[in-house]
Structures are given as C-alpha cells and as structure tokens.
Amino acid sequence: MFKGSYVALVTPFKKDGTIDENKVRELVNYHIENGTSGISPCGTTGESPTLTYEEHKKMIKIVVEEAKGRIHILAGAGSNSTREAIEFTKFAKEVGADSVLSVCPYYNKPTQEGIYAHYEAISKEVDIPIVVYNVPGRSGVNILPETIAKLAELKNIKGVKEAGGSVDQVCEIIDLCGDKIDVLSGDDALTLPMLSVGAKGVVSVTANFMAKEVSDMIKYFENGEIKKAQELHKKLFRVHKTMFIETNPVPVKATMEMLGKISGDVRLPLVRLKDKNKEILTKVLKNVEII
Known part of the structure; x- marks a missing residue:
C-alpha cells in the first residue's frame, strides 16, 4: 500500500x-x-510538538483540501497520550486523509506491551490505514521487531516508518512480517540500503526541496536501474546528512528560505540555524547545484 517518496512536510510560518x-x-x-x-x-519536521490542537487540525485540513485527491495524504496523528492520538486520527479520517502516521508515544517511555496497547486502541477506534512511526531518538524507546510483527496482525496497521538507524532492524521486521506491512525509511541517508533489503520507500525530509531527486532515486531502484539509483544516492547523501547538522527541521527550513520557498522561522524552543552551520549548508547545496 505504501511505496515511493512521502515528504515529511514542513509547516511554514509567517513573520507573526x-x-x-x-x-x-x-x-x-x-x-x-x-x-x-x-x-x-x-x-516532527512539521513541528507538531509546538502546534496547537487547532493548528494541527488546520494543517491537515489545508493539505487535504489543496490536494483534492491528487496525492496520498499521510497525516501526522500521533501523541504520547493515546486519547489525543485517537482524537487526531478521527479528525484526519473525517477531513479525508488517506492514512495516518502515528509516532511511538514519546517521553513516557512505555513498555512493549504498552506500545502494543496504544496502537491497538487507535486501531479499534478508527478504521483508517495506520503507519507506525518508530523513532527511538525522539521517543526514548525502540519498538522491537517482534512488537511490529504483533501489530501487523491488526487489520489497519499497514506500515512502519523505521527511523531507528538500523538496517538490521529493517531486515528483522521484514523477516517477521513478510508482506503484511510496508516498511518506509525514516532516515533519508539509509533509504537506498533499506530498499535493498525490502523497504518500499521513505518519509523524507530532503524531499521538501529535492522532491524529484528523492522520488527518482526510488523509481530507478524499483525499475532495476541500480547504477542510476546509486548515483542519485551519492548526490543526495551529503545533503541528507546536512539536514541534521542541527535539530530537524531547522536546517531544512533554512534551505527552503535560501531557495525562496518559505521563511526559515521555527518555533521556540527551536531557533534559526547558526551562522557557522549556514556556511556549511550553503557549501553543500552549492556542490550539488541546488543554489
């Protein structure tokens, strides 16, 4: 069900x-x-932790309205409160999102049993395809492959965005789940390695401004044009790494400001990219002829 390049969309802000x-x-x-x-x-790239509930819902509604069914909408609907995650998931379905991305509950560090119960509750309450988002660096807990395999038995758990930084873990998930669940890379730099072991695509930060390149790399791989995929991976790799020179989405917003797409403003406690890192970013973008 899930394959290709999904963009982890930034939330653009006005000066106010x-x-x-x-x-x-x-x-x-x-x-x-x-x-x-x-x-x-x-x-995370959309700064969901600092969006109000009203803003969160507004963003999803705007994206769905503008898309007009022309592109798949994987709406962020996660929370470390199961009740809130259910509320966001219900809203996403009501306004016409195609599926939801549901992050592992962060900060409260649930056990594997608690993680399963969290997603089971959402699955029972809302009939919409759910992509589980495993991001230990943000949530403080890793969703084990065995837990993913158990979740894959639920009727509407259809994918996992795997951002644990481990190709081994992706291999284990695919070995345990087979075709019951689609794996998407949650780490741009590991997309091609993950595709090589059976992942279907990526939820990408870099695609915010290099959408065609990220999409083409995956298409080349799918079509068996491995050398072309490798060449694009090589071009994209340093850009991917630079997107995390400071906390995401600070670098990607700085990049998009350079390109005239949006303001580079982020919400506190995040702040704008440091000047020394902006110099590094500028050099990398010039090297790949983005600017």
Missing part, C-alpha cells in the same frame, strides 16, 4: 508566527508536480 496557508498550498502543488508519492503533514 502563524501558519502561512498560502505557502502550505504552494508546497502541496510543488510535490504533486515533482513526483512525490504522498504528503505527511504534522510530523
């Missing part, structure tokens, strides 16, 4: 700190025009 709706709509059309498979608003 409010959501820039016009820029959101422009970004949706940019991705439709450049081969992106799906748009994922309100994830």
Whole structure:
C-alpha cells in the first residue's frame, strides 16, 4: 500500500508566527508536480510538538483540501497520550486523509506491551490505514521487531516508518512480517540500503526541496536501474546528512528560505540555524547545484 517518496512536510510560518496557508498550498502543488508519492503533514519536521490542537487540525485540513485527491495524504496523528492520538486520527479520517502516521508515544517511555496497547486502541477506534512511526531518538524507546510483527496482525496497521538507524532492524521486521506491512525509511541517508533489503520507500525530509531527486532515486531502484539509483544516492547523501547538522527541521527550513520557498522561522524552543552551520549548508547545496 505504501511505496515511493512521502515528504515529511514542513509547516511554514509567517513573520507573526502563524501558519502561512498560502505557502502550505504552494508546497502541496510543488510535490504533486515533482513526483512525490504522498504528503505527511504534522510530523516532527512539521513541528507538531509546538502546534496547537487547532493548528494541527488546520494543517491537515489545508493539505487535504489543496490536494483534492491528487496525492496520498499521510497525516501526522500521533501523541504520547493515546486519547489525543485517537482524537487526531478521527479528525484526519473525517477531513479525508488517506492514512495516518502515528509516532511511538514519546517521553513516557512505555513498555512493549504498552506500545502494543496504544496502537491497538487507535486501531479499534478508527478504521483508517495506520503507519507506525518508530523513532527511538525522539521517543526514548525502540519498538522491537517482534512488537511490529504483533501489530501487523491488526487489520489497519499497514506500515512502519523505521527511523531507528538500523538496517538490521529493517531486515528483522521484514523477516517477521513478510508482506503484511510496508516498511518506509525514516532516515533519508539509509533509504537506498533499506530498499535493498525490502523497504518500499521513505518519509523524507530532503524531499521538501529535492522532491524529484528523492522520488527518482526510488523509481530507478524499483525499475532495476541500480547504477542510476546509486548515483542519485551519492548526490543526495551529503545533503541528507546536512539536514541534521542541527535539530530537524531547522536546517531544512533554512534551505527552503535560501531557495525562496518559505521563511526559515521555527518555533521556540527551536531557533534559526547558526551562522557557522549556514556556511556549511550553503557549501553543500552549492556542490550539488541546488543554489
């Protein structure tokens, strides 16, 4: 069900700190025009921790409205409160999202049993395809492959965004789950290695401004044009790494500001990219002829 390049969409802000709706709509059309498979608003890259509930819902609604069914919408609907995750998931379905991305509960560090119970509760409450998001660096806990395999038995758990940084873990998930669940890379730099062991795509930060390149790399791999996929991976690799020179989404927003796409403003406690890191970023982007 899930394959290709899904963009982890940034949330553009105006100078007064409010959501820039016009820029959101422009970004949706940019991705439709450049081969992106799906748009994922309100994830970590979308600064979901600092969006109000109303803003979170507004972002999903704007993206769905502007997409008009032309592209898959994988709406961020996670929370470390199961009750809130259910609320966001219900809303996403109500406004017409195609699926939801549901992050592992963060900060409260549930056990594997608690993680399973969290997703089971969401699955029972809302009939919509769910992609489990495993990101130990943010959540403080790793969803083990055995837990993913158990979740894959639930009728609407259809995918996992794996951002644990381990190709071994992806291999274990695929070995345990077979074709019951689609694996998407949650780490741009590991997308091609993960594809090589059976992953189907990526939820990408870099695709915010290199949508065609990220999408093409996956298409080349799918078509057996491995050398072309490798060449694009090589071009993209240093860009991917630079997107995490500071906390995501600070570097990607700085990049998009350089390209004239959006303001580089982020919400506290995040701050703008440091000057010394902006110099590094600029050099990398020049090397790949993005600027």
